[in-house]
Amino acid sequence: MSLSDITCETAPEPKAARTSRVGLIVPSSNTTMETELPELFRRQSEATGQRYTFHSARAGLKQVNREELLAMVGKAGDCARAVSDADVDVIAYACLVAVMAQGPGAHTGSEEVIASAARENGHPAEVTSSAGALVRTLQEMGARKIAMVAPYMLPLTQMVREYIEGAGIEVLDAISLEVDDNLAVGALDPHKLPEIARDLKREGADAIILSACVQMPSLPAVQVVEDEMGLPVITAATATTYEILKALGHTPSITGAGGLLAGAYTTAAAGRG
Missing domain, CATH: 3.40.50.12500 (Rossmann fold)
Known part of the structure:
Protein backbone atom coordinates (compact mmCIF):
# COMPACT_ATOMS: atom_id res chain seq x y z
CA MET A 1 0.00 0.00 0.00
CA GLY A 132 -13.91 31.45 37.26
CA ALA A 133 -16.01 28.39 38.07
CA LEU A 134 -14.90 28.41 41.70
CA VAL A 135 -15.84 32.00 42.43
CA ARG A 136 -18.99 32.04 40.28
CA THR A 137 -20.25 28.84 41.89
CA LEU A 138 -19.71 30.23 45.38
CA GLN A 139 -21.57 33.39 44.37
CA GLU A 140 -24.43 31.38 42.87
CA MET A 141 -24.68 29.35 46.08
CA GLY A 142 -24.91 32.58 48.06
CA ALA A 143 -21.73 31.81 50.00
CA ARG A 144 -20.36 34.96 51.60
CA LYS A 145 -17.91 33.31 54.00
CA ILE A 146 -15.88 30.18 53.33
CA ALA A 147 -13.01 28.10 54.67
CA MET A 148 -10.65 26.26 52.36
CA VAL A 149 -7.89 23.67 51.98
CA ALA A 150 -5.13 24.19 49.41
CA PRO A 151 -2.02 22.15 48.59
CA TYR A 152 0.17 25.15 47.76
CA MET A 153 3.05 26.85 49.48
CA LEU A 154 1.86 29.66 51.77
CA PRO A 155 2.40 32.55 49.30
CA LEU A 156 0.27 30.86 46.61
CA THR A 157 -2.43 29.96 49.13
CA GLN A 158 -2.51 33.61 50.15
CA MET A 159 -2.83 34.58 46.49
CA VAL A 160 -5.82 32.25 46.09
CA ARG A 161 -7.33 33.69 49.25
CA GLU A 162 -6.98 37.24 47.94
CA TYR A 163 -8.47 36.24 44.59
CA ILE A 164 -11.56 34.77 46.24
CA GLU A 165 -11.90 37.78 48.52
CA GLY A 166 -11.58 40.00 45.45
CA ALA A 167 -14.83 38.38 44.30
CA GLY A 168 -16.57 39.53 47.48
CA ILE A 169 -16.27 36.28 49.45
CA GLU A 170 -14.58 36.31 52.85
CA VAL A 171 -12.09 33.52 53.55
CA LEU A 172 -12.36 32.75 57.25
CA ASP A 173 -9.52 30.24 57.26
CA ALA A 174 -7.16 28.55 54.82
CA ILE A 175 -5.05 25.46 55.45
CA SER A 176 -1.97 25.23 53.23
CA LEU A 177 -0.37 21.81 52.75
CA GLU A 178 2.79 23.40 51.31
CA VAL A 179 3.52 21.06 48.40
CA ASP A 180 5.21 22.73 45.43
CA ASP A 181 5.85 19.79 43.07
CA ASN A 182 2.75 19.29 40.94
CA LEU A 183 3.18 15.53 40.62
CA ALA A 184 3.43 15.31 44.40
CA VAL A 185 0.20 17.29 44.70
CA GLY A 186 -1.50 14.71 42.50
CA ALA A 187 -0.25 11.93 44.79
CA LEU A 188 -1.79 13.36 47.96
CA ASP A 189 -4.23 11.01 49.69
CA PRO A 190 -7.81 12.36 49.45
CA HIS A 191 -8.88 10.13 52.33
CA LYS A 192 -6.88 12.35 54.68
CA LEU A 193 -8.94 15.40 53.76
CA PRO A 194 -11.75 14.86 56.30
CA GLU A 195 -9.19 14.96 59.13
CA ILE A 196 -7.53 18.04 57.63
CA ALA A 197 -10.88 19.77 57.18
CA ARG A 198 -11.74 19.27 60.84
CA ASP A 199 -8.96 21.72 61.70
CA LEU A 200 -10.53 24.51 59.66
CA LYS A 201 -11.92 27.47 61.59
CA ARG A 202 -15.34 27.39 60.04
CA GLU A 203 -17.65 29.14 62.51
CA GLY A 204 -19.92 31.34 60.40
CA ALA A 205 -18.87 29.69 57.14
CA ASP A 206 -21.42 29.19 54.38
CA ALA A 207 -19.35 26.62 52.47
CA ILE A 208 -16.05 24.75 52.43
CA ILE A 209 -13.61 24.52 49.53
CA LEU A 210 -12.09 21.11 50.17
CA SER A 211 -9.54 21.40 47.36
CA ALA A 212 -8.69 24.80 45.91
CA CYS A 213 -6.67 23.05 43.19
CA VAL A 214 -7.64 20.86 40.24
CA GLN A 215 -4.57 18.67 40.83
CA MET A 216 -5.22 17.81 44.48
CA PRO A 217 -7.41 14.66 44.60
CA SER A 218 -10.54 15.17 46.65
CA LEU A 219 -13.49 13.35 45.10
CA PRO A 220 -13.67 10.46 47.65
CA ALA A 221 -13.87 12.98 50.50
CA VAL A 222 -16.39 15.55 49.25
CA GLN A 223 -19.59 13.81 50.34
CA VAL A 224 -17.96 12.58 53.55
CA VAL A 225 -16.98 16.08 54.65
CA GLU A 226 -20.29 17.61 53.57
CA ASP A 227 -22.25 15.02 55.54
CA GLU A 228 -20.04 15.37 58.61
CA MET A 229 -19.89 19.16 58.76
CA GLY A 230 -23.35 20.02 57.53
CA LEU A 231 -22.00 22.63 55.12
CA PRO A 232 -21.92 22.68 51.33
CA VAL A 233 -18.56 21.34 50.14
CA ILE A 234 -17.12 22.11 46.73
CA THR A 235 -13.75 21.73 45.05
CA ALA A 236 -12.11 23.27 42.00
CA ALA A 237 -13.03 20.09 40.13
Missing part, protein backbone atom coordinates in the same frame (compact mmCIF):
# COMPACT_ATOMS: atom_id res chain seq x y z
CA SER A 2 1.32 3.43 -0.88
CA LEU A 3 0.73 6.67 0.95
CA SER A 4 -1.58 7.73 -1.85
CA ASP A 5 -3.88 4.84 -0.95
CA ILE A 6 -4.31 6.01 2.65
CA THR A 7 -7.32 8.19 3.42
CA CYS A 8 -6.64 10.61 6.25
CA GLU A 9 -9.32 12.13 8.42
CA THR A 10 -9.47 15.85 7.70
CA ALA A 11 -12.20 16.74 10.18
CA PRO A 12 -13.52 15.34 13.47
CA GLU A 13 -16.10 12.61 13.18
CA PRO A 14 -19.66 13.91 13.67
CA LYS A 15 -20.84 13.56 17.25
CA ALA A 16 -23.26 10.78 18.00
CA ALA A 17 -26.69 11.65 19.31
CA ARG A 18 -26.74 12.53 23.02
CA THR A 19 -22.97 12.89 23.11
CA SER A 20 -21.06 15.96 24.27
CA ARG A 21 -17.37 16.63 23.72
CA VAL A 22 -15.52 18.29 26.57
CA GLY A 23 -12.17 19.96 25.91
CA LEU A 24 -9.68 20.37 28.74
CA ILE A 25 -6.59 22.57 28.93
CA VAL A 26 -4.44 21.13 31.69
CA PRO A 27 -0.91 21.54 33.04
CA SER A 28 1.47 18.96 31.57
CA SER A 29 2.03 17.40 35.00
CA ASN A 30 -1.66 17.20 35.91
CA THR A 31 -2.84 13.68 36.75
CA THR A 32 -6.12 14.40 38.53
CA MET A 33 -8.42 16.47 36.33
CA GLU A 34 -8.52 13.76 33.67
CA THR A 35 -9.50 11.17 36.28
CA GLU A 36 -11.95 13.02 38.54
CA LEU A 37 -13.95 14.70 35.77
CA PRO A 38 -14.53 11.54 33.73
CA GLU A 39 -15.68 9.79 36.91
CA LEU A 40 -18.09 12.60 37.71
CA PHE A 41 -19.47 12.61 34.18
CA ARG A 42 -19.76 8.81 34.26
CA ARG A 43 -22.16 9.24 37.17
CA GLN A 44 -24.00 11.94 35.22
CA SER A 45 -24.29 9.54 32.27
CA GLU A 46 -25.69 6.81 34.49
CA ALA A 47 -28.42 9.16 35.67
CA THR A 48 -29.29 10.82 32.37
CA GLY A 49 -28.11 8.69 29.45
CA GLN A 50 -26.04 11.58 28.08
CA ARG A 51 -22.54 10.55 26.99
CA TYR A 52 -19.40 12.66 27.42
CA THR A 53 -15.99 12.32 25.81
CA PHE A 54 -12.84 14.18 26.89
CA HIS A 55 -10.14 15.75 24.74
CA SER A 56 -7.11 17.44 26.29
CA ALA A 57 -4.38 19.90 25.41
CA ARG A 58 -1.41 20.21 27.77
CA ALA A 59 0.72 23.21 28.73
CA GLY A 60 4.10 22.83 30.42
CA LEU A 61 4.09 23.05 34.23
CA LYS A 62 6.17 21.10 36.76
CA GLN A 63 6.68 23.32 39.80
CA VAL A 64 3.74 25.25 41.19
CA ASN A 65 5.38 28.65 41.42
CA ARG A 66 4.48 32.06 40.11
CA GLU A 67 7.02 32.01 37.27
CA GLU A 68 5.88 28.70 35.77
CA LEU A 69 2.22 29.59 36.28
CA LEU A 70 2.55 32.86 34.37
CA ALA A 71 4.45 31.09 31.58
CA MET A 72 1.58 28.60 31.29
CA VAL A 73 -0.92 31.43 30.85
CA GLY A 74 0.81 32.50 27.63
CA LYS A 75 0.09 29.07 26.13
CA ALA A 76 -3.68 29.19 26.66
CA GLY A 77 -4.50 30.41 23.15
CA ASP A 78 -2.39 27.75 21.44
CA CYS A 79 -3.92 25.05 23.64
CA ALA A 80 -7.43 26.30 22.88
CA ARG A 81 -6.78 26.15 19.15
CA ALA A 82 -5.40 22.63 19.46
CA VAL A 83 -8.25 21.21 21.53
CA SER A 84 -10.89 23.00 19.44
CA ASP A 85 -9.70 20.97 16.43
CA ALA A 86 -11.72 18.15 18.02
CA ASP A 87 -14.88 20.27 17.59
CA VAL A 88 -15.57 20.24 21.32
CA ASP A 89 -18.76 21.71 22.77
CA VAL A 90 -17.11 23.30 25.78
CA ILE A 91 -13.54 24.06 26.84
CA ALA A 92 -12.45 24.14 30.49
CA TYR A 93 -9.18 25.85 31.38
CA ALA A 94 -8.19 23.56 34.22
CA CYS A 95 -5.42 25.32 36.08
CA LEU A 96 -6.83 27.45 38.84
CA VAL A 97 -3.68 29.16 40.11
CA ALA A 98 -2.30 29.90 36.63
CA VAL A 99 -5.25 32.24 36.18
CA MET A 100 -5.33 33.54 39.74
CA ALA A 101 -1.63 34.46 39.55
CA GLN A 102 -2.63 37.24 37.16
CA GLY A 103 -4.68 39.04 39.80
CA PRO A 104 -8.34 39.25 40.93
CA GLY A 105 -10.89 38.83 38.17
CA ALA A 106 -8.34 37.50 35.67
CA HIS A 107 -10.56 34.54 34.76
CA THR A 108 -12.70 36.82 32.62
CA GLY A 109 -9.80 37.75 30.35
CA SER A 110 -8.44 34.19 30.23
CA GLU A 111 -11.81 32.81 29.20
CA GLU A 112 -12.12 35.46 26.49
CA VAL A 113 -8.67 34.53 25.10
CA ILE A 114 -9.65 30.86 24.91
CA ALA A 115 -13.07 31.55 23.37
CA SER A 116 -11.54 33.86 20.78
CA ALA A 117 -8.85 31.32 19.83
CA ALA A 118 -11.41 28.53 19.37
CA ARG A 119 -13.71 30.80 17.38
CA GLU A 120 -10.91 31.99 15.09
CA ASN A 121 -9.95 28.34 14.57
CA GLY A 122 -13.40 27.69 13.14
CA HIS A 123 -14.71 25.68 16.10
CA PRO A 124 -16.41 28.03 18.58
CA ALA A 125 -17.13 26.54 21.98
CA GLU A 126 -18.48 27.52 25.36
CA VAL A 127 -15.65 28.28 27.80
CA THR A 128 -15.12 28.10 31.53
CA SER A 129 -12.08 28.08 33.79
CA SER A 130 -11.47 26.49 37.16
CA ALA A 131 -10.75 29.91 38.65
CA THR A 238 -16.69 19.94 41.20
CA ALA A 239 -17.18 23.64 40.46
CA THR A 240 -15.65 23.17 37.01
CA THR A 241 -17.90 20.17 36.39
CA TYR A 242 -20.90 22.23 37.45
CA GLU A 243 -20.08 24.99 34.98
CA ILE A 244 -19.42 22.53 32.16
CA LEU A 245 -22.87 21.06 32.73
CA LYS A 246 -24.41 24.52 32.80
CA ALA A 247 -22.65 25.45 29.56
CA LEU A 248 -24.08 22.33 27.94
CA GLY A 249 -27.55 23.00 29.32
CA HIS A 250 -27.57 19.81 31.40
CA THR A 251 -29.04 19.53 34.88
CA PRO A 252 -26.51 18.20 37.44
CA SER A 253 -27.54 14.67 38.46
CA ILE A 254 -24.36 13.35 40.07
CA THR A 255 -24.45 11.31 43.27
CA GLY A 256 -21.84 11.07 46.01
CA ALA A 257 -20.04 14.33 45.22
CA GLY A 258 -21.89 16.90 47.30
CA GLY A 259 -25.13 18.79 46.98
CA LEU A 260 -23.84 21.07 44.22
CA LEU A 261 -23.58 18.26 41.68
CA ALA A 262 -26.70 16.55 42.97
CA GLY A 263 -28.64 19.60 41.79
CA ALA A 264 -29.24 21.31 45.13
CA TYR A 265 -28.25 24.73 43.84
CA THR A 266 -29.33 24.50 40.22
CA THR A 267 -31.03 27.67 39.04
CA ALA A 268 -31.16 27.02 35.32
CA ALA A 269 -33.33 24.50 33.54
CA ALA A 270 -31.51 22.00 31.41
CA GLY A 271 -31.92 19.44 28.73
CA ARG A 272 -30.45 20.72 25.49
CA GLY A 273 -28.31 17.59 25.38
Whole structure:
Protein backbone atom coordinates (compact mmCIF):
# COMPACT_ATOMS: atom_id res chain seq x y z
CA MET A 1 0.00 0.00 0.00
CA SER A 2 1.32 3.43 -0.88
CA LEU A 3 0.73 6.67 0.95
CA SER A 4 -1.58 7.73 -1.85
CA ASP A 5 -3.88 4.84 -0.95
CA ILE A 6 -4.31 6.01 2.65
CA THR A 7 -7.32 8.19 3.42
CA CYS A 8 -6.64 10.61 6.25
CA GLU A 9 -9.32 12.13 8.42
CA THR A 10 -9.47 15.85 7.70
CA ALA A 11 -12.20 16.74 10.18
CA PRO A 12 -13.52 15.34 13.47
CA GLU A 13 -16.10 12.61 13.18
CA PRO A 14 -19.66 13.91 13.67
CA LYS A 15 -20.84 13.56 17.25
CA ALA A 16 -23.26 10.78 18.00
CA ALA A 17 -26.69 11.65 19.31
CA ARG A 18 -26.74 12.53 23.02
CA THR A 19 -22.97 12.89 23.11
CA SER A 20 -21.06 15.96 24.27
CA ARG A 21 -17.37 16.63 23.72
CA VAL A 22 -15.52 18.29 26.57
CA GLY A 23 -12.17 19.96 25.91
CA LEU A 24 -9.68 20.37 28.74
CA ILE A 25 -6.59 22.57 28.93
CA VAL A 26 -4.44 21.13 31.69
CA PRO A 27 -0.91 21.54 33.04
CA SER A 28 1.47 18.96 31.57
CA SER A 29 2.03 17.40 35.00
CA ASN A 30 -1.66 17.20 35.91
CA THR A 31 -2.84 13.68 36.75
CA THR A 32 -6.12 14.40 38.53
CA MET A 33 -8.42 16.47 36.33
CA GLU A 34 -8.52 13.76 33.67
CA THR A 35 -9.50 11.17 36.28
CA GLU A 36 -11.95 13.02 38.54
CA LEU A 37 -13.95 14.70 35.77
CA PRO A 38 -14.53 11.54 33.73
CA GLU A 39 -15.68 9.79 36.91
CA LEU A 40 -18.09 12.60 37.71
CA PHE A 41 -19.47 12.61 34.18
CA ARG A 42 -19.76 8.81 34.26
CA ARG A 43 -22.16 9.24 37.17
CA GLN A 44 -24.00 11.94 35.22
CA SER A 45 -24.29 9.54 32.27
CA GLU A 46 -25.69 6.81 34.49
CA ALA A 47 -28.42 9.16 35.67
CA THR A 48 -29.29 10.82 32.37
CA GLY A 49 -28.11 8.69 29.45
CA GLN A 50 -26.04 11.58 28.08
CA ARG A 51 -22.54 10.55 26.99
CA TYR A 52 -19.40 12.66 27.42
CA THR A 53 -15.99 12.32 25.81
CA PHE A 54 -12.84 14.18 26.89
CA HIS A 55 -10.14 15.75 24.74
CA SER A 56 -7.11 17.44 26.29
CA ALA A 57 -4.38 19.90 25.41
CA ARG A 58 -1.41 20.21 27.77
CA ALA A 59 0.72 23.21 28.73
CA GLY A 60 4.10 22.83 30.42
CA LEU A 61 4.09 23.05 34.23
CA LYS A 62 6.17 21.10 36.76
CA GLN A 63 6.68 23.32 39.80
CA VAL A 64 3.74 25.25 41.19
CA ASN A 65 5.38 28.65 41.42
CA ARG A 66 4.48 32.06 40.11
CA GLU A 67 7.02 32.01 37.27
CA GLU A 68 5.88 28.70 35.77
CA LEU A 69 2.22 29.59 36.28
CA LEU A 70 2.55 32.86 34.37
CA ALA A 71 4.45 31.09 31.58
CA MET A 72 1.58 28.60 31.29
CA VAL A 73 -0.92 31.43 30.85
CA GLY A 74 0.81 32.50 27.63
CA LYS A 75 0.09 29.07 26.13
CA ALA A 76 -3.68 29.19 26.66
CA GLY A 77 -4.50 30.41 23.15
CA ASP A 78 -2.39 27.75 21.44
CA CYS A 79 -3.92 25.05 23.64
CA ALA A 80 -7.43 26.30 22.88
CA ARG A 81 -6.78 26.15 19.15
CA ALA A 82 -5.40 22.63 19.46
CA VAL A 83 -8.25 21.21 21.53
CA SER A 84 -10.89 23.00 19.44
CA ASP A 85 -9.70 20.97 16.43
CA ALA A 86 -11.72 18.15 18.02
CA ASP A 87 -14.88 20.27 17.59
CA VAL A 88 -15.57 20.24 21.32
CA ASP A 89 -18.76 21.71 22.77
CA VAL A 90 -17.11 23.30 25.78
CA ILE A 91 -13.54 24.06 26.84
CA ALA A 92 -12.45 24.14 30.49
CA TYR A 93 -9.18 25.85 31.38
CA ALA A 94 -8.19 23.56 34.22
CA CYS A 95 -5.42 25.32 36.08
CA LEU A 96 -6.83 27.45 38.84
CA VAL A 97 -3.68 29.16 40.11
CA ALA A 98 -2.30 29.90 36.63
CA VAL A 99 -5.25 32.24 36.18
CA MET A 100 -5.33 33.54 39.74
CA ALA A 101 -1.63 34.46 39.55
CA GLN A 102 -2.63 37.24 37.16
CA GLY A 103 -4.68 39.04 39.80
CA PRO A 104 -8.34 39.25 40.93
CA GLY A 105 -10.89 38.83 38.17
CA ALA A 106 -8.34 37.50 35.67
CA HIS A 107 -10.56 34.54 34.76
CA THR A 108 -12.70 36.82 32.62
CA GLY A 109 -9.80 37.75 30.35
CA SER A 110 -8.44 34.19 30.23
CA GLU A 111 -11.81 32.81 29.20
CA GLU A 112 -12.12 35.46 26.49
CA VAL A 113 -8.67 34.53 25.10
CA ILE A 114 -9.65 30.86 24.91
CA ALA A 115 -13.07 31.55 23.37
CA SER A 116 -11.54 33.86 20.78
CA ALA A 117 -8.85 31.32 19.83
CA ALA A 118 -11.41 28.53 19.37
CA ARG A 119 -13.71 30.80 17.38
CA GLU A 120 -10.91 31.99 15.09
CA ASN A 121 -9.95 28.34 14.57
CA GLY A 122 -13.40 27.69 13.14
CA HIS A 123 -14.71 25.68 16.10
CA PRO A 124 -16.41 28.03 18.58
CA ALA A 125 -17.13 26.54 21.98
CA GLU A 126 -18.48 27.52 25.36
CA VAL A 127 -15.65 28.28 27.80
CA THR A 128 -15.12 28.10 31.53
CA SER A 129 -12.08 28.08 33.79
CA SER A 130 -11.47 26.49 37.16
CA ALA A 131 -10.75 29.91 38.65
CA GLY A 132 -13.91 31.45 37.26
CA ALA A 133 -16.01 28.39 38.07
CA LEU A 134 -14.90 28.41 41.70
CA VAL A 135 -15.84 32.00 42.43
CA ARG A 136 -18.99 32.04 40.28
CA THR A 137 -20.25 28.84 41.89
CA LEU A 138 -19.71 30.23 45.38
CA GLN A 139 -21.57 33.39 44.37
CA GLU A 140 -24.43 31.38 42.87
CA MET A 141 -24.68 29.35 46.08
CA GLY A 142 -24.91 32.58 48.06
CA ALA A 143 -21.73 31.81 50.00
CA ARG A 144 -20.36 34.96 51.60
CA LYS A 145 -17.91 33.31 54.00
CA ILE A 146 -15.88 30.18 53.33
CA ALA A 147 -13.01 28.10 54.67
CA MET A 148 -10.65 26.26 52.36
CA VAL A 149 -7.89 23.67 51.98
CA ALA A 150 -5.13 24.19 49.41
CA PRO A 151 -2.02 22.15 48.59
CA TYR A 152 0.17 25.15 47.76
CA MET A 153 3.05 26.85 49.48
CA LEU A 154 1.86 29.66 51.77
CA PRO A 155 2.40 32.55 49.30
CA LEU A 156 0.27 30.86 46.61
CA THR A 157 -2.43 29.96 49.13
CA GLN A 158 -2.51 33.61 50.15
CA MET A 159 -2.83 34.58 46.49
CA VAL A 160 -5.82 32.25 46.09
CA ARG A 161 -7.33 33.69 49.25
CA GLU A 162 -6.98 37.24 47.94
CA TYR A 163 -8.47 36.24 44.59
CA ILE A 164 -11.56 34.77 46.24
CA GLU A 165 -11.90 37.78 48.52
CA GLY A 166 -11.58 40.00 45.45
CA ALA A 167 -14.83 38.38 44.30
CA GLY A 168 -16.57 39.53 47.48
CA ILE A 169 -16.27 36.28 49.45
CA GLU A 170 -14.58 36.31 52.85
CA VAL A 171 -12.09 33.52 53.55
CA LEU A 172 -12.36 32.75 57.25
CA ASP A 173 -9.52 30.24 57.26
CA ALA A 174 -7.16 28.55 54.82
CA ILE A 175 -5.05 25.46 55.45
CA SER A 176 -1.97 25.23 53.23
CA LEU A 177 -0.37 21.81 52.75
CA GLU A 178 2.79 23.40 51.31
CA VAL A 179 3.52 21.06 48.40
CA ASP A 180 5.21 22.73 45.43
CA ASP A 181 5.85 19.79 43.07
CA ASN A 182 2.75 19.29 40.94
CA LEU A 183 3.18 15.53 40.62
CA ALA A 184 3.43 15.31 44.40
CA VAL A 185 0.20 17.29 44.70
CA GLY A 186 -1.50 14.71 42.50
CA ALA A 187 -0.25 11.93 44.79
CA LEU A 188 -1.79 13.36 47.96
CA ASP A 189 -4.23 11.01 49.69
CA PRO A 190 -7.81 12.36 49.45
CA HIS A 191 -8.88 10.13 52.33
CA LYS A 192 -6.88 12.35 54.68
CA LEU A 193 -8.94 15.40 53.76
CA PRO A 194 -11.75 14.86 56.30
CA GLU A 195 -9.19 14.96 59.13
CA ILE A 196 -7.53 18.04 57.63
CA ALA A 197 -10.88 19.77 57.18
CA ARG A 198 -11.74 19.27 60.84
CA ASP A 199 -8.96 21.72 61.70
CA LEU A 200 -10.53 24.51 59.66
CA LYS A 201 -11.92 27.47 61.59
CA ARG A 202 -15.34 27.39 60.04
CA GLU A 203 -17.65 29.14 62.51
CA GLY A 204 -19.92 31.34 60.40
CA ALA A 205 -18.87 29.69 57.14
CA ASP A 206 -21.42 29.19 54.38
CA ALA A 207 -19.35 26.62 52.47
CA ILE A 208 -16.05 24.75 52.43
CA ILE A 209 -13.61 24.52 49.53
CA LEU A 210 -12.09 21.11 50.17
CA SER A 211 -9.54 21.40 47.36
CA ALA A 212 -8.69 24.80 45.91
CA CYS A 213 -6.67 23.05 43.19
CA VAL A 214 -7.64 20.86 40.24
CA GLN A 215 -4.57 18.67 40.83
CA MET A 216 -5.22 17.81 44.48
CA PRO A 217 -7.41 14.66 44.60
CA SER A 218 -10.54 15.17 46.65
CA LEU A 219 -13.49 13.35 45.10
CA PRO A 220 -13.67 10.46 47.65
CA ALA A 221 -13.87 12.98 50.50
CA VAL A 222 -16.39 15.55 49.25
CA GLN A 223 -19.59 13.81 50.34
CA VAL A 224 -17.96 12.58 53.55
CA VAL A 225 -16.98 16.08 54.65
CA GLU A 226 -20.29 17.61 53.57
CA ASP A 227 -22.25 15.02 55.54
CA GLU A 228 -20.04 15.37 58.61
CA MET A 229 -19.89 19.16 58.76
CA GLY A 230 -23.35 20.02 57.53
CA LEU A 231 -22.00 22.63 55.12
CA PRO A 232 -21.92 22.68 51.33
CA VAL A 233 -18.56 21.34 50.14
CA ILE A 234 -17.12 22.11 46.73
CA THR A 235 -13.75 21.73 45.05
CA ALA A 236 -12.11 23.27 42.00
CA ALA A 237 -13.03 20.09 40.13
CA THR A 238 -16.69 19.94 41.20
CA ALA A 239 -17.18 23.64 40.46
CA THR A 240 -15.65 23.17 37.01
CA THR A 241 -17.90 20.17 36.39
CA TYR A 242 -20.90 22.23 37.45
CA GLU A 243 -20.08 24.99 34.98
CA ILE A 244 -19.42 22.53 32.16
CA LEU A 245 -22.87 21.06 32.73
CA LYS A 246 -24.41 24.52 32.80
CA ALA A 247 -22.65 25.45 29.56
CA LEU A 248 -24.08 22.33 27.94
CA GLY A 249 -27.55 23.00 29.32
CA HIS A 250 -27.57 19.81 31.40
CA THR A 251 -29.04 19.53 34.88
CA PRO A 252 -26.51 18.20 37.44
CA SER A 253 -27.54 14.67 38.46
CA ILE A 254 -24.36 13.35 40.07
CA THR A 255 -24.45 11.31 43.27
CA GLY A 256 -21.84 11.07 46.01
CA ALA A 257 -20.04 14.33 45.22
CA GLY A 258 -21.89 16.90 47.30
CA GLY A 259 -25.13 18.79 46.98
CA LEU A 260 -23.84 21.07 44.22
CA LEU A 261 -23.58 18.26 41.68
CA ALA A 262 -26.70 16.55 42.97
CA GLY A 263 -28.64 19.60 41.79
CA ALA A 264 -29.24 21.31 45.13
CA TYR A 265 -28.25 24.73 43.84
CA THR A 266 -29.33 24.50 40.22
CA THR A 267 -31.03 27.67 39.04
CA ALA A 268 -31.16 27.02 35.32
CA ALA A 269 -33.33 24.50 33.54
CA ALA A 270 -31.51 22.00 31.41
CA GLY A 271 -31.92 19.44 28.73
CA ARG A 272 -30.45 20.72 25.49
CA GLY A 273 -28.31 17.59 25.38
